[in-house]
Amino acid sequence: MKRADGLPRYPRVMARYTDKHAASGVRDALPKLETWPSQYPLDYEVVITIPEFTSICPKTGLPDFAALTVTYVPDRRCVELKSLKQYVNAFRNVGIFNENAVNRVLGDLVRAVSPRRMAVTGVFTPRGGLQTTVEARFPHAGAGAPGITSARPSRRSPAGSFRRSEAGGRPKAR
DSSP states (O other), rough: BBBBEEEEEEEOOOOOOOOHHTTTTSSOOOOOOOEEEEEOOSSEEEEEEEEEEEEOOOOOEEEEEEEOOOOOOOEEEEOOHHHHHHHHHHHOOOOOHHHHHHHHHHHHHHHHHSSSEEEEEEEEEEEEEEEEEEEEESSSSSSOOOTTTOOOOOOTTSSSSOOOOTTTOEEEEE
16 A cells, blocks of 8 residues: 555554464474484584575565574484485475574484584574574573473493593593
8 A cells, every 4th residue: 555645554563473473383394303323432522504594484474594503512423414404404494483493403403412512503694684693502501491302411431431520521530
């Protein structure tokens, strides 16, 4: 609709977000994340950068673009990268808020690999003059987020001569 002066007429109040918008994409089916056994008992860090992450805004239907970074310290398992690529690319058809996307990726990866530590950061491209960065971490400082299970206890080395410290640092000799 246009006003008498020919300019577009905008509604005074934007439609409200609903609980359905908020929950969108949180439980949608996605490809399975595959893993493989880590060969090293000591801490090492894996950093995976996904510069072309895409999802859909559940309210507007417009695409959201982000660079995701997954950083983790494996315990017994590592994520297989081809399965991660297929998993991440499936978000292109999922209506999900930025915050939920980052937390969903973290939760699904934690369940798949049971890492010692993990962080997922999403730097979303600006829309409407707002740029959003979302970071989710495991283990959580406070109460756990819904749907994220705790990782398995740390393992001993194959030789059994080392054990992990209580604080999760480097192994200590027995």
